[in-house]
Amino acid sequence: MQIETLPGVGAEITGIDLKTLTDAEFDAIRQAYADHGVIFFRDQDLTEDDHIAFAERWAPINVNRFFAAHPDYPQIAMVAKEKDQKDNIGGGWHTDHSYDEEPAMGSILVARELPERGGDTMFASMYRAYETLDDAMKKEIEGLRAVHSAKHIFGSSGATYYNTTDAGGNRIGNAAAADVLADVTHPVVITHPLSGKKALYVNPAFTVKIAGKTDEQSQALLSRLYAHAMDQAHAYRFKWQPGSIAFWDNRSTWHWAMNDYHGHRRIMHRITLEGCALN
Numbered sequence: 001m002q003i004e005t006l007p008g009v010g011a012e013i014t015g016i017d018l019k020t021l022t023d024a025e026f027d028a029i030r031q032a033y034a035d036h037g038v039i040f041f042r043d044q045d046l047t048e049d050d051h052i053a054f055a056e057r058w059a060p061i062n063v064n065r066f067f068a069a070h071p072d073y074p075q076i077a078m079v080a081k082e083k084d085q086k087d088n089i090g091g092g093w094h095t096d097h098s099y100d101e102e103p104a105m106g107s108i109l110v111a112r113e114l115p116e117r118g119g120d121t122m123f124a125s126m127y128r129a130y131e132t133l134d135d136a137m138k139k140e141i142e143g144l145r146a147v148h149s150a151k152h153i154f155g156s157s158g159a160t161y162y163n164t165t166d167a168g169g170n171r172i173g174n175a176a177a178a179d180v181l182a183d184v185t186h187p188v189v190i191t192h193p194l195s196g197k198k199a200l201y202v203n204p205a206f207t208v209k210i211a212g213k214t215d216e217q218s219q220a221l222l223s224r225l226y227a228h229a230m231d232q233a234h235a236y237r238f239k240w241q242p243g244s245i246a247f248w249d250n251r252s253t254w255h256w257a258m259n260d261y262h263g264h265r266r267i268m269h270r271i272t273l274e275g276c277a278l279n
């Protein structure tokens with residue numbers, strides 16, 4: 001097994017078969033996941049059952065309330081864009097599930113059908129984002145908490161692309177459940193539950209406010225943090241191939257699915273894993 005550190009964020013792991021991992025290989029992968037925040041595998045050949053079995057070695061599966069499920073495997077969420085759909089899922093910097101009290105640990109995304117070109121996914125390190133803040137900024141955000149919400153994304157007032165009813169069917173549902181979801185707060189800087197390292201934990205999709213500040217003050221601070229976190233120096237652009245898998249940690253990375261393959265189909269299978277409260 002080889003683990004190659006990538007520029008910006010992440011590591012690529014080659015020379016293993018996820019269907020037949022030994023305990024020692026599994027431990028090395030777990031360490032790489034904690035250290036790097038996102039790990040990539042190539043040339044894997046997983047059936048849906050293999051995907052589920054691999055996921056279950058890590059943590060219980062979290063069945064996403066808003067994403068359409070695989071017709072035969074409710075544990076698998078469909079991250080799909082059909083030929084005639086315009087908008088994609090995850091087409092802006094975000095991290096999944098920060099709107100939950102116990103945000104999902106991460107997701108294992110398996111490529112099933114790829115456009116001939118385009119459809120890369122960007123990842124950014126929130127460890128690096130935190131570490132590279134200047135001391136004054138670190139001091140300014142120390143002890144702050146942020147409010148996270150899913151209402152404006154998955155609720156009935158949500159962005160059109162998340163409530164799309166265009167050809168290809170609904171990819172996102174359950175708006176009524178999102179409408180009544182209580183907002184939650186998490187620390188702006190978390191201590192990562194696996195690595196013990198500090199990470200910046202706000203994101204442009206689901207963070208709506210800094211607790212105790214006005215909307216104006218919140219937006220001013222969040223914009224500064226986002227501008228810093230989006231720095232290309234903390235990012236890596238992953239090019240999918242048949243057999244590719246990305247496994248990211250929602251607490252230490254952001255991701256962004258590029259939407260640059262209009263007129264072509266892209267089908268991904270996602271399994272999301274349960275996480276824990278963040279401190």
Ligand SMILES: O=C(O)CCC(=O)C(=O)O
Nearest residue numbers: 079089090096121257270
């Ligand atoms: O399609 C992708 O590359 C990622 C989409 C996304 O944001 C997700 O699955 O959480």
Ligand SMILES: [Fe+2]
Nearest residue numbers: 090095096255
């Ligand atoms: Fe996502």
